[in-house]
Every structure is written in C-alpha cells, then in structure tokens.
Amino acid sequence: MTRLDDPVDVGGLELRNRLYRAPLLECAGTDADTADALRRDLEPAAASGAGLVCQGATIVRGEGGCAAPNMTRVHDDAFVQALAPVPAAIEERGGRVFAQLEHGGLRSMEVWHAEYREEHPGVEQLAVSRPPLPMRLADRAGFLDLSPRVLSTDEVYDLAADFGRAAERLADAGYHGLHVAGANMGVVQQFLSPFYNRRDDEFADGFRFLELLHDEIRSRTDLPLITKIPAETRAPPGIRRHLSADDCVDLCERAADAGFDAVVPVSGSVFWDMHIVRGEYPERAWRDGQFQSGYAAAFGSRWRAKLVSLANRVQARRATFEPAWNADLCRRVRERVDVPVLLEGGVRERERIDRLLGDACDLVGMGRPFYAEPRLPARLLDDHGSVAVCENCNNCTVPQATGAPGVCRTPSVLAERGRLEREDAYERE
Template sequence: MTALEAPVEIGGVTVPNRLYRAPVLECAGTGDEAAVDALVDELEPTTESGVGLVFQGASVVTETGGFAAPNMTRMHDPEFVARLERLTDAVHAHEGKIFVQLAHGGLRSLSLWHGEYRERYPDRRQLAVSRPPRALRLLDRAGILSLKPHVLSTEEVYDLAEKFGRSAGYAVDAGYDGIHLSAANMGIIQQFLSPYYNRRDDEFGDGVRFLEVVHDAVRDHAGDVPLLTKVPVETDSPPFVRRRISRLSGLDTAQRLDRIGYDALVPVEVSVFWDMSIIRGAFPDRAWAAADLQSAYETAFGGPVRARAVELLNRLQARQFDRDPGWNADFCRRVRRRVDVPVLLEGGLRARADCDRYLGDDGDPPAADMVGMARPFYAEPRLGARLLEGHDALCASCNNCTVPQVAGEPGRCRTPSVVRAQARLAEKDAYERDTGAGSGSESEQ
C-alpha cells in the first residue's frame, strides 16, 4: 500500500485514503431540490471513484450577502440543509467522507464588483473587518468597484461567529462528517487574519481570536466534529502591499490553532486580493473568447469596457504566479513540523508522482498528510479511479473552467483536447474502480 492509499484520521474520523477533492465552486445554487441534485451530480461520482474525502465548496453562513460568486450555496437554513442528507448518504454509500467548507465573502462579496447584483440590490453593503484599505477606496472612487462597507461591531463579530457555528450544526445533523473554514481567497476570515484589512482596536484586532470564537461556536452547535481551516500567508501580494501575513506570522497562527483545538490545517500562500494567485496556470483565452459568454461577462462586470479591463488584468497576472505543482508544499512542510494535527496540501497537483512525493513515498520528509486537487475534477469527475491506479490527471491548468463562473456558470472543462481525452478514457472504462491496487505512474496526457 502506498502512502496515498493509506487511511488517515482527522479529529476521530477515519478517511479511507489520503486523496481529497479540494473545495471548489460548484455554482449549484441554493434552497431547492435543484441545488441538491446539482451537488449530488457533482460530488457523488468523485467519491464513487475512490476519493477518500470530498469537500463541498465555499457555502455561505448568512441569509443574505456573502456570495463571492453567483449561484453559491447557503447553509443558514436548517430545512434546506436537512435535504442535503441525500448528498451525504450518496457519499457514504461509497465509503467516502464529506466535509462542507463554510464561508463568507466579506469585502469580496458580489455587491462590491458584480454589475447586475449591484443594480438588483443597490443598498447592499459588504461586511468589513475595518475601514477598507486605501487601494480599494481608490478603485471605488474611480468607479471600478462599488465599496459600501459595514464595519462589524464587536457584538456583530460574535454574531457572525455564531452563524458559522449554527451552520456547522445544521450540516452535522444532515450527515456531514466535518467542517472546513474558508480562511483564504480574500474571504472574511482571511480579512480578520490579515494586517492589511484588520486594524481593529478591540479583541478581534488579533484575527486568530475570531477563529477561536468560531471554534467554540462550532463545538457548541456541532459537538466534536472534525474542524479544520485554511491558514493563509500573503506572500503573493503585490509589492506595494506592506502590511501582510508573513510566513513567520502564518506559522504562529498554525501553532495557535493547533492549541485552540482545530483538527487539521490547510496552509496556503495567497495574495491580499482576489487574483490569479488563487488558481494560477495559463491565461484562459478560450473562455474569454467564447461568443456565448460575452453578454454574461459584460453583465457581471458592468459593461464591455470593464469586462475587457478585467480580461487584460487576468492576462497580465497569468504571467506572474509560479505554476509549480504543489506550490504550497514548502509552507505546508514548515507547518507540519510545528503542529500535531494533519496538514493538507493542495495547489497545482496533477501528477501521481507529485502526490507520492509530497506524502513522503520517495524518501523525503512528508510535506503533508493528505493531498488534494480541485480543477482536475471538472475535467474528470471520476478522476480518483485513475489517480489511485497510478496515472496522472488530464487537467492542463488552462483555467478555461474558472472564468465563466463569474457569470454563474458551473465548473466544467472547456478545453477540447482534454474533453476528447476524457471521452476516450471513459470509452475504455478507465474510470471503473479497480480495487486490486495497480501501480506505475503512466501519464495519459
């Protein structure tokens, strides 16, 4: 048995192997059976293929606001969340585990940047940790963003933490095996942790304090369910950003979260902004050029000029960020040396050999206890069967799956060569599980 195939325990829950589907936007919608259907259709094939742990992507804990992209899922309504038992049952039927990632966009919410949303809800404000940074204020004055911050009082911060706890309780009642907090990608938890955003003068001026209160709220509502969180460092921020989460600060945060009682950590290197540091890879030229999406882009970004400006910025950023597989591995390894809980690695992994390497099969000290992929599952929902047999993902990191999501499109592969390769593999039954543990690292690319 390789390290990838070995079970691992997170907070008392045994995951059957060390491969996970990382949180990624499903754009499934919320509140009705169609949303449940969409989540089952997306996540059941992955766990059926042998992936040990699947994460339902960022799901918002408040009744209004908080969406960072259209058609996200909300977890605030116990009646709707109870219907998601159909999803958790489907995962458990294949002996997999499912955690839900709880989130809130804070300043990154739709009311900041989405043109149609701003027109529909002109009075919506973004929850803010402190007065927004100067860069965002300048973009607001230039008319590029619509900045309407509501700075949370101390009481409101406690109330927000309670919403995370209540949503966690609803999820556990519906059969979810664990809770994951979205503490990166410019969401509100990263904003609490970041000195770029957090200049509070109350107890929450220490951003880890917010994660401590959320931890306590989750324990109150969901008991001893496994609880993990991302641990961001803002090393990929633009040079003009002077106040940021350093690696040293990130390591300190990880150690404190271990002491508070978090059951696993996901260290990530990010920016203070929502930019290409999140996804990296090639400029998604096919997605930007798609004729059927031009109107949707213009609607989302507030007109053709703004849409072209975002496209240009996307093109420039695509050249900036390192695309090495496992780009968070160095930070993960440093965290793993200092904590006693499992560390999860994600970010650009595509090859089985890299998964084995970071889990320590090649003799190196392991960087992580689990390895995850996200976008590759858009191209191959049943990718787990091939990875566990020793093959590589088809995903070319072209990002043509991601840009359409700003218009509410579901994540799917839009690169013809990859789609054709996936179809050929499916015809050869390459996605049928073979529990006889094949070996080798042949690439299908």
Template sequence: MARLEAPVDLGGKTVGNRLYRAPLLECAGNGPDAVDALIEDLEPAADAGAGLLCQGATIVRGEGGRGAPGMSRVHDPAFVERLGRLTDRIHDHGARIALQLEHGGLRTMETWHSEYRAAHPDLEQLAVSRPPAQLRALDRLGLVSFDPSVLDTAEVYGLAADFGKAAARAVEAGYDAIHLAGANMGIVQQFLSPFYNRRDDEFGGSRPEDRTRFLELVHDEIRTRAGDVPLLTKVPAETAAPRIVRRHLDRDDGVAIAEHLAEYGFDAVAPVETNVIWDMSIVRGAYPERAWESDEFAEGYADAFGSRYRARAVAALNRLQERRFDFEPAWNEEFCRRVRRRVDVPVMLEGGVRERGQIDRLLGEAGEEPAADAVGMARPFYAEPRLPARLLESDATTGSAPRYGVDAETRVACESCNNCTVPQVTGAPGVCRTPSVLRRRGELEKAGAYERDADD
C-alpha cells in the first residue's frame, strides 16, 4: 500500500487515508438551504475517497466575526443539530469530517466591507490589543475602518468558552474533529502574533510560548465541554510580513509554537507561512483577471469596497501582490518538515500541492525525510469536487500505482488562477470559473477518471 492510501491516527480516531480537503469557504450561511449547500459542496469529496474533510471557517458567535460573506455560524444549537444530516452523509462514505472554528477579530467584514459596515453601525471588532500603528495608518487613509473593542481578561475567557460551546455542539452533531483557524489573520493568530498582541496580562508576553495561552484556554474549554474529540490547529509563521513590520512570527517562532501545542495536548498541527494581514500570501498564484473584469460581480465589488473606483484600486493592489507572491509548489514544505522533527503528533501540510507525485514525495514515499503525515488541498476541490477518486485510485494489479499515471493524469486541473476566490467578497460561492479548467474536468469525466470501484 502506498503511503497516501495508508490510514493515519488523529487523536485516537482512524482516518482512512492521508489525503484531506483543506478548509475552504463554502459560503453556505445559516439559511434554510445551508445544510443542503454544505452537503453539495462536501459530499462529493467524501464519496470520491478523501479520508478527511475540513469544513471551512465557521463563526462561534452570533454577531460579528465573519471574515467574508456567507460564513456559517455555529452559535445556534438548532442550526448545528441540523448539521447532523451533513455528518451522516459524510460518514456513509467512510470519511471523517472536522469543523473549523473561527472568529475574525480585527479581520472582519465590519473592518473592510463598506455595505456590511453601513448596515451594522454598532458592531465593533474584537481586538487583542490596540491595532498596530501600520493598521491605524490604513484606517486614516480610509482603506479600512477600525472601531475596536479590546478584550479585557474576563472577555478573553468568555470568547474561549464560546469556542468550547461550539465544539460541544459540533460533537453532538457528529463531527469527528475540531479544527481551529489558527492562521489567516483571525483572532487566534492575533493572539499568537507580536504584531497584534501587546497585552500585559496572562495572554501576552515576549516569547511565542507566552502568547499561546489563549489557544491553551480554548483547548481546555473544548476538552471540558466536548470531551476527547481530536483537536487540530493551524500554526502560523509570518514570513511574508513586509520589512516595515518588525514584530512578527518568524519560522523559528512557528516551530516553537507548534512544539508547545503538541506537548500541551493538541492532536495535530498544520503549519502555514503567511503575512500579518490578509493578502495573497494565503492563496498565491495568478492575478484573477477574469474575476475582476467580470460584469457579473462589478456591483458586488463596489458594495464591498465602497465604490467602483475603490474596487479598481483594490484590483490594482491585487495585481501588485501577484508579483510578490508567485505560486510556489508546496510552499509550506520546509516549515512543515521542521515542525515534524520536533513534534510527535501528525503534521498536516497544505498550500500549493498540485500532483500525486509531489504528494508521495512530501509523505516520504521515495525514501527521503517526510515533510508531513497528511497532505491537503483547497482550491483544487473547487475545480474538481471529486478529485480524490483519481489521486487515490490504484492499479488493480499492483495495488499502489495510480491508475492514470503520475506525470500526467494525476496532476490537478486547478491552475491557481484565483478566479474562484475574489468573487467571494461579494458573497458568491467558491466555484471554478476558468474555462480551460472546466474543459479539463469535462475531459476527465468523459474518461471515467472520477469513477470509483465498489470495493474502493
């Protein structure tokens, strides 16, 4: 059996293989059709053989905290109970499902989305500390709008309790694991980062380990309220921070944080290199020209950014970022490898993984040092919802060689063009919109690449 097809233990639960769907924005919201939308998004990957599916960032509170339109909330027990229909469908295919819990803190719609801010004038952002000077300068320029409420110590405990309550509801609904959104500039990264965290209470400090206290508290709340559910988190290294940001997490800091969390009781870590602000360091790849120039989304961009002029300015900044964040295959590889040497829990690698041969190398199939114990993809699932069927499919004779050949047919159709992501600022769903990719998927469908044998 090839290593990708081998099971992996996640906090005492067996995951059938080491390919997982990394967290994505499903944009399902909380409406009457939300569960059906989530099933439509997630079930194809389970049916196609993915071992683990990570449902994208869901907000632990009923107001505020959303980083983008359409994020679901899990504060309502009645809604979470209905999610049991989703977890049942995933389990019917022998897969596991994790729920990613999130609060955006300073990176929320009330900071950047003009129409949302106007409709919710009383909403404040939750802040770990006073916003850094660089962000206050952006506020003065009118690029963002901060009205922060700095959490006092008691409020930090209350926020951690909300994570625990959400986790308990999720376990009742059948989720197999809890995934904390520890990067992408949400509230957890803001606690970890010296750029944001200048607190002088028990949740601050000069060492990276000192600033993990919030994650430790969330861990304790989840263990108390939800039991021994497998608990994993992203761990950031802010290596993409610009030179004007001197206080940030370097790779050594990220390794120290991951090691500390593994010792504290987290069951898996996903190390990711990112920035201190939300930008293309998260996704990388091409400037999404088709998405920005589409008349279909022009009004939505204007609503989000305040005017068509501002939307064009954001697009121009996006084009500049493309030059800085060129696509790099498996860009978190070295960070993950360093973490894996220091921890005794599974290391989950995602970011820029695009073909089966690359996955095998990252897992140590060729005899070199593994960088990870499981490998995930995100945007490629927008392009191919049933992607695992052709990455995991084995030759009937050898039981190991991919049926379609490593060099050609087991490369994902996704071109990392980002036309799927930019329209999400308007509330549009995350789907592939690139004709060449859709044609490729059609060709693969006709060739039977997404079909699975009954025994698989």
C-alpha cells in the first residue's frame, strides 16, 4: 500500500513524500523583491512538510506572454541568478522546488487586459494559428482585442529555444526541477489543441512543439522535467474540435516515451473560464470595492467588468466543484505510462488522498488550499482525518486580474485557520 509519507523518485530526484504544492499564480513580479516574495509564498509549504513545491508559471520571454499582472519573467541571467535563495530555502526545509515554464500565447494580457494593451501598444500577440471563431466574435464584441501574429515555423523554433534558455538559467540558480505549463490555455495547450492549432507545417501535430521543448531543455540541463497534459472535456457544447480524454491519455504516453519524467493529466476547457478552478461563483471578490477600479482597468470599463462578472456566474453553474475531478483521467494514464503520474484538482481530504495513491496516481497536489493554509502539509501528513479548510469559493482568484496577490479572503475560512493556528495544528518537528 502506497502511503503519503513514502518517498518517491521523479527523474532521479528523490522526494521525501508524495504531497506537493501545485503551481499557482505567485505574481511576484520581476524586481529586487521577487526572491523574497517567492520565499514568503513557497517556503511555508516546504517547512510544513511538502515533498515538492511548484513555483507557478514563470514567463520565458521578456515581453508579452503573461496571463495575469506581475507574473515573474525568467529571461534575464542576472535576475534569475538572484532567485537562488528560493531553491536554497526550500532545500534547507527538506523540500524540493520545480519552476513552471510558460508563455500565454492567446491567453496573454495583450489580448484581454485593456489597460495593459494601452500601456504596451507594441507588444505582439503570438498565435499558433488564426484565432478560432468564438474568440474573433469576442473581439468584435469588445471583450478581447485581437491583432495576432501567427508564428512562422522558424519563430516556433525560436520560442522553444527561449523555453530551453529559461530552463538553463533556473538550473544554474539551483532549482531542483522544471515543469512545462502544458494546460490552462497557455501556448503549449494551444499547440496541442485542435481548437487552436490549424497549422499546415510540422507543428500541425501539436505534440511536436512539446517534444521540441523537451529537446531544447534537455540540451541545456538534465534536471527532472515534468509537464501537464490537457483534456478539453469541459469544452462548451458545439465546440467539436477539442482534446478528448482519449487524446490526453495518448499524449501522456507520447510525453513519457519522449523522455518527460512525469506527467500531470488535467481536464478542462478550451477557454480560460471557471473550469480551470471549479467551485462557487466568487461573489465576495466581484463585489469588493477595493478591486472595482482594477476590474474596470482590466476589462475596459465598469460595465464590461459587470458583463464579465455575469459570464463568470453563468460559468460557475456548469463548472461545479467535483472532488478529485482528474482521478479517472489520471488512473487511465497510469495504466499506460511507466513514469510517475501527478494528480491535482479538487483534492481536499487526507482520506481521499490515501485512496488515490497507488491507484490513480503516484503524487497528489493541491493549489487553492495553500492560499487558505500556507502550512497545510503539517495537518495532512500528521492527521489521517484532516480536511483542508478551503471552501472552493474562488474569492482568492478573481482579484488576480487586477494584480492583487492570490490569498484567501473568505472570513469563515480565515477564522477556521486562526482556530487551527491557536491549536498549533501547523507545527511540526
């Protein structure tokens, strides 16, 4: 029987247990304070026992590609070297940290964030192919501003090389592994997805881009390398071209054969909607007065922000919370690959974790619960009856469109965390 506190090998790196902090939007910026901000965000997870900590999406280029404000860029040698205290602090606590490599493509701020577009009029929008019809319709309605440049074959190679160079910088800074952001509608998913990819060159098979990323990274570092792989099973009705669960399983098998050291299968949509997070409509966050000007700046006006809020409410009715929503998909993948399978999405209870390990997956991760409880591993590892206090209300996520940090803002959750703190529930030897 596989246990949560059993060590596990990922690409030759031994992790002390099978619990990991999934990638989140750290939004720590790119300045002299970034290393300290990342340490504040990530170190508590390692200090409280997590075997692996994933630093959320870091952008491989110096311009464009950010899905949200203040994301960290890793294109500059000196800046990335200044991040060395982050992996050093994680390692000192007994954990290991993987950095997630990303470029947003058509999910980037230059497509959807009105104020950013005004301040950066020269930033090019990178697209795998001509944007699909629903996005073009959103452009005509004023919710997006599309003026994309479809990547040429040579430019695809250049983008892949930037992933490789970013990986090399992070390896030199002491990071323990690398995580390709292959889902959540970033550029890698856009290559993999038939909804976005209608190319007629060698990258018409979108896996070729992921394979190229692997080769570019491997030519520069031998750090453990993992990737997310999407299934677009939550695509809206009427979207016929999308990745099925069968496609996801096949892509995971190809990724393992290509040399990736672990895979993270995740189900979602073809859009950056509530299916990324699932759960309740974040009413408190949308009504909070301190964010109203930021929403207006992001979406172009207060009335457009209200329409986005309404769309968010509609999405939430379809993207309801499901415990361990990727379990069946991960179980299918695990039957087909000989590398570790990581499961995240909707895992909240230690009892469920114990059932999933050795069956659906080899490691289990959580994301939003770490906003609510930065030292959550202490409870999960020590108490077989523990349950995360996160209520899946998503009030932590929507304000990130304004540049606000990802933190829990729900009074009932914060009150419960306070009670647990007073009982020393997060203290470990």
